[in-house]
Amino acid sequence: MVSQFAIEVRNLTYKFKESSDPSVVDINLQIPWNTRSLVVGANGAGKSTLLKLLSGKHLCLDGKILVNGLDPFSPLSMNQVDDDESVEDSTNYQTTTYLGTEWCHMSIINRDIGVLELLKSIGFDHFRERGERLVRILDIDVRWRMHRLSDGQKRRVQLAMGLLKPWRVLLLDEVTVDLDVIARARLLEFLKWETETRRCSVVYATHIFDGLAKWPNQVYHMKSGKIVDNLDYQKDVEFSEVVNAKVNGQVAFENDNNKVVISKVNSLHPLALEWLKRDNQIPDKEIGI
Amino acid sequence: MSAPAQNYKIADISLAAFGRKEIELAEHEMPGLMAIRKAYGDVQPLKGARIAGCLHMTIQTAVLIETLVALGAEVTWSSCNIYSTQDHAAAAIAASGVPVFAWKGETEEEYLWCIEQQLFAFKDNKKLNLILDDGGDLTTLVHEKHPEMLEDCFGLSEETTTGVHHLYRMVKEGKLKVPAINVNDSVTKSKFDNLYGCRESLVDGIKRATDVMLAGKVAVVAGYGDVGKGCAAALRGMGARVLVTEIDPINALQAAMEGYQVVTMEDASHIGQVFVTTTGCRDIINGEHFINMPEDAIVCNIGHFDIEIDVAWLKANAKECINIKPQVDRYLLSSGRHVILLANGRLVNLGCATGHSSFVMSCSFSNQVLAQIALFKSNDKSFREKHIEFQKTGPFEVGVHVLPKILDEAVAKFHLGNLGVRLTKLSKVQSEYLGIPEEGPFKADHYRY
Numbered sequence: 037m038v039s040q041f042a043i044e045v046r047n048l049t050y051k052f053k054e055s056s057d058p059s060v061v062d063i064n065l066q067i068p069w070n071t072r073s074l075v076v077g078a079n080g081a082g083k084s085t086l087l088k089l090l091s092g093k094h095l096c097l098d099g100k101i102l103v104n105g106l107d108p109f110s111p112l113s114m115n116q117v118d119d120d121e122s123v124e125d126s127t128n129y130q131t132t133t134y135l136g137t138e139w140c141h142m143s144i145i146n147r148d149i150g151v152l153e154l155l156k157s158i159g160f161d162h163f164r165e166r167g168e169r170l171v172r173i174l175d176i177d178v179r180w181r182m183h184r185l186s187d188g189q190k191r192r193v194q195l196a197m198g199l200l201k202p203w204r205v206l207l208l209d210e211v212t213v214d215l216d217v218i219a220r221a222r223l224l225e226f227l228k229w230e231t232e233t234r235r236c237s238v239v240y241a242t243h244i245f246d247g248l249a250k251w252p253n254q255v256y257h258m259k260s261g262k263i264v265d266n267l268d269y270q271k272d273v274e275f276s277e278v279v280n281a282k283v284n285g286q287v288a289f290e291n292d293n294n295k296v297v298i299s300k301v302n303s304l305h306p307l308a309l310e311w312l313k314r315d316n317q318i319p320d321k322e323i324g325i
Numbered sequence: 326m327s328a329p330a331q332n333y334k335i336a337d338i339s340l341a342a343f344g345r346k347e348i349e350l351a352e353h354e355m356p357g358l359m360a361i362r363k364a365y366g367d368v369q370p371l372k373g374a375r376i377a378g379c380l381h382m383t384i385q386t387a388v389l390i391e392t393l394v395a396l397g398a399e400v401t402w403s404s405c406n407i408y409s410t411q412d413h414a415a416a417a418i419a420a421s422g423v424p425v426f427a428w429k430g431e432t433e434e435e436y437l438w439c440i441e442q443q444l445f446a447f448k449d450n451k452k453l454n455l456i457l458d459d460g461g462d463l464t465t466l467v468h469e470k471h472p473e474m475l476e477d478c479f480g481l482s483e484e485t486t487t488g489v490h491h492l493y494r495m496v497k498e499g500k501l502k503v504p505a506i507n508v509n510d511s512v513t514k515s516k517f518d519n520l521y522g523c524r525e526s527l528v529d530g531i532k533r534a535t536d537v538m539l540a541g542k543v544a545v546v547a548g549y550g551d552v553g554k555g556c557a558a559a560l561r562g563m564g565a566r567v568l569v570t571e572i573d574p575i576n577a578l579q580a581a582m583e584g585y586q587v588v589t590m591e592d593a594s595h596i597g598q599v600f601v602t603t604t605g606c607r608d609i610i611n612g613e614h615f616i617n618m619p620e621d622a623i624v625c626n627i628g629h630f631d632i633e634i635d636v637a638w639l640k641a642n643a644k645e646c647i648n649i650k651p652q653v654d655r656y657l658l659s660s661g662r663h664v665i666l667l668a669n670g671r672l673v674n675l676g677c678a679t680g681h682s683s684f685v686m687s688c689s690f691s692n693q694v695l696a697q698i699a700l701f702k703s704n705d706k707s708f709r710e711k712h713i714e715f716q717k718t719g720p721f722e723v724g725v726h727v728l729p730k731i732l733d734e735a736v737a738k739f740h741l742g743n744l745g746v747r748l749t750k751l752s753k754v755q756s757e758y759l760g761i762p763e764e765g766p767f768k769a770d771h772y773r774y
Contacts, residue, residue, distance in 0.1 A: 053432060092334075094432075094435075095432065095434055095435045095438055097434060109334075109438075111332050111333055111334045111424075111426070111442065139337070139339070142340075144340060144343050144413055145343070147343060147346075149342060149343065149346070153342055154339070154342050157339075157341050157342035157345070157420065158338060158339060158341065158420075194339075197339045198339070
């Protein structure tokens, strides 16, 4: 059967062995299919821990996590056959994909190995069409050698590798920070398209909010391991032309409901985007798929 | 290469290509395993074998796993230590189609979860019929929690001293349910692994962790078994002044006759600057000793279990603990002095370095492969007659067995070519004179090298 929610969490608490306090406390969550969720919070609020638990990187003993209706820690859940796909199709999906900052910091990836070789090692030939789309979107030259890449180029390689095999739930943990504005815009547009065209969802934790005004369906605010705010984007968030705004990006909370009104924000993002479009002679329509 | 495994849990599959490159290098340094593939590949002696392996998931182990697969076996794997997994090795093995459940930095709960998973990861939900163990955790778990899996099991092979001790204890308590081959006591395993392996990997671990110069320092080696002999030789070779502690009078006398001073840990703890435990026992270094140690004494273990050094005491009683870098912790004691603990009291050569060199592991793992073949083919009379080195192997009773001398010698033979050795052959006349077959074995079982 197809699960009702992409992610369902009940009473989740997780403490690292060396810590005195839990990193994540009493989380309850239901994330629908075909959605893009944003996770916001201070450094140390528990965003990364939550995403890693949802991806099955840690064995959680306290609380329940279901992703695609299954325990994400179990390897068997990674290739479950769902009712809406054939057995053959099921080998072409994995339940969760987690992409975090740590991949680019591992010394092993600075060895002399070709990007094409890396992509082939995880199924580039099998997912050829999808792989080529990712290479194009992320502007990767498959002849690149890993030991000669900039941080941003390594990040593109990581994303192409990580996204190559189709996923049901994608967990992005501040993984776009090294990308230029063009690459980031293209990636976000691709992910939006994915969630609109097939059964999947994205959860994205970040500190960089430029270019995200139209992107999420849901915003979760974490503090001290807890989810303290939960906004339904369409219902609760309004962008308004507040003529008399006293500050750049004034925020008004309406106390009688969950609504948030945000005034116009000055940002250099459009300028950076326009410069890079011109620098690389990229037509406007090319930002999209 | 077969289809990618669908059932595995590792840190990061994207590291597979990096692991594959190192495996290719390791193959050249593991001539025994490569020679075994060549010698038995056509025969496929492990076809139908379903081997559950619990052994450090490293690049060298990847070559072992692929050798078992090349001989026809279906294999599942977990690590026998929560820190020893090389994540790129695990990735390469998972990518090659073997269910592997291991990643560096497992929690204790995850460690046991991994062993459980591998038991249920064989094709068509079949049960294991062979166990390849290191330290006994897999053997213990199967005996205690899943004894039904032992009904059609041909047996197990055990890699290390502490695991073998556990096996003998199980025999004594009447708990062992299948034949076990004590691979550890093969000469080409214990002597080579412990002596030559530790001789190189101990200093490798200490130096990567601390960059310390060993020349002139007082180094204390607890235990003078094979591991201790290797460690003492390495430290002395680096110019350290080596003290040995030992309970066994024969080993103690051996140490003295090698020129080491044999003392108690109570004596040594005052003056030792580097401490290495090798005994496979517990509480070799405890609070009483820590308090005595000079400033920044380095303490590490190269025996299998992490209770050789009383780390719990250290954590409970230290005034402060600073993690200098991964696997290097500096504790401030009530004495006002510091102690540097490597790999949290676990295997220093795996936690702080990459374990034994590939060649030494090739000797060790070749024994494992031959042991698995011996167990699996123990009732196959025609196989044993055709391959003379397996003539005396099996049928095995429930109990702990050692590989016959001729197989031990076979392991050595598989390695000679790589070192340019040209072996002298017994002539017919010499063979008759000595009463030794031309093909071996050349020594009696009780001979100690």
